[in-house]
Amino acid sequence: MKALIIRKYGGPEVLELAEIPDPAPSPGDVLVEVHAASVNPIDWKMREGRVLRFFDVPLPHVMGRDMSGVVREVGSEVTGLQPGDPVFGLANPLRDGTQAELVAIEADLVAKKPDALTHEEAASLGVSGLSMLAALEETAPVFRGMRVLVHAGAGGVGSLAIQYAVDRGAEVLATASARNTDYVRSLGASKVIDYKLSDWPQRALDCDVVFDTVGGSTHQDSQACLKPDGALVYLNAAPLPDTPPREDIMVLLAPVRTSREKLERVAELAAAGAVRAQVTETYPLHEADTAYARSQTGHTRGKIVIKLR
Numbered sequence: 001m002k003a004l005i006i007r008k009y010g011g012p013e014v015l016e017l018a019e020i021p022d023p024a025p026s027p028g029d030v031l032v033e034v035h036a037a038s039v040n041p042i043d044w045k046m047r048e049g050r051v052l053r054f055f056d057v058p059l060p061h062v063m064g065r066d067m068s069g070v071v072r073e074v075g076s077e078v079t080g081l082q083p084g085d086p087v088f089g090l091a092n093p094l095r096d097g098t099q100a101e102l103v104a105i106e107a108d109l110v111a112k113k114p115d116a117l118t119h120e121e122a123a124s125l126g127v128s129g130l131s132m133l134a135a136l137e138e139t140a141p142v143f144r145g146m147r148v149l150v151h152a153g154a155g156g157v158g159s160l161a162i163q164y165a166v167d168r169g170a171e172v173l174a175t176a177s178a179r180n181t182d183y184v185r186s187l188g189a190s191k192v193i194d195y196k197l198s199d200w201p202q203r204a205l206d207c208d209v210v211f212d213t214v215g216g217s218t219h220q221d222s223q224a225c226l227k228p229d230g231a232l233v234y235l236n237a238a239p240l241p242d243t244p245p246r247e248d249i250m251v252l253l254a255p256v257r258t259s260r261e262k263l264e265r266v267a268e269l270a271a272a273g274a275v276r277a278q279v280t281e282t283y284p285l286h287e288a289d290t291a292y293a294r295s296q297t298g299h300t301r302g303k304i305v306i307k308l309r
């Protein structure tokens with residue numbers, strides 16, 4: 001099969017489109033014909049070897065975590081899935097990934113794809129959807145009447161998080177650069193704040209929850225936006241400053257874990273129209289290097305998807 005692989009860690013030059021043997025599913029796996037695989041910042045961070053302290057990834061490695069496709073084979077221990085089922089899900093980062101024509105993936109890490117979604121849309125929802133749920137449903141739950149600030153509202157995670165919080169009945173503010181103001185407003189944010197303004201925190205005061213996917217000074221300065229007893233929730237990839245947090249707020253890591261149940265929750269929200277997938281750029285597999293370069297700018301809108309079929 002064709003696959004996007006790395007044989008060593010490094011810059012864009014280590015990405016290689018290779019012909020490699022088809023994967024063989026273990027008893028607990030499904031073998032999936034990948035139709036679409038999205039690109040996440042974790043992909044180029046992994047290519048650079050920046051996640052080695054979290055995952056000891058064996059090389060050579062097939063890249064990619066998110067995917068949507070059709071089950072070709074099921075392992076002997078798999079229940080609830082059949083060949084021909086359309087599924088979406090997330091590869092285990094310690095195993096070969098999804099930016100390939102086929103992936104062998106634990107059956108617990110996929111869920112049925114809603115009929116209403118294309119494969120491109122479903123492939124965009126795994127990492128970002130589970131991150132949104134980890135932050136705003138599981139760690140700092142958002143309820144009707146809350147005031148919520150979502151950072152990087154135009155990004156893969158932020159664009160879903162805004163929609164989710166709006167659907168929960170919250171008043172949603174978001175940060176974005178000026179060129180993304182209209183886009184972020186179209187997702188449901190009632191106020192869009194240009195993060196390049198030095199006084200941005202003063203424009204988003206009295207929040208119950210701030211969701212930070214940016215880290216660094218954004219993480220630190222966000223503390224000013226919270227009410228007493230408010231929660232600053234962040235993803236574990238965010239770099240943290242050393243300064244201690246305010247004592248009257250909670251600063252919470254949202255651990256992003258994958259399971260079929262959580263993917264089904266994302267599918268339910270998407271099928272109900274509570275969150276709409278935000279695919280803004282698609283590339284064929286042989287242009288995956290361009291997809292990675294675009295993601296690595298840190299200034300894309302919504303999700304970038306590699307289309308394989």
Ligand SMILES: NC(=O)c1ccc[n+]([C@@H]2O[C@H](COP(=O)([O-])OP(=O)(O)OC[C@H]3O[C@@H](n4cnc5c(N)ncnc54)[C@H](OP(=O)(O)O)[C@@H]3O)[C@@H](O)[C@H]2O)c1
Nearest residue numbers: 041152154155156157177195213235236237256298299300
């Ligand atoms: N398990 C985990 O811990 C986990 C899971 C998912 C994501 N993450 C991490 O979370 C981060 C975001 O992921 P993502 O997929 O949403 O990334 P993304 O789609 O690449 O985010 C791009 C967006 O970030 C915005 N942005 C850049 N700098 C900003 C700033 N200072 N303030 C506000 N917005 C800013 C850009 O807006 P403009 O174009 O308008 O500048 C752009 O729309 C990444 O570091 C990722 O690795 C971690």
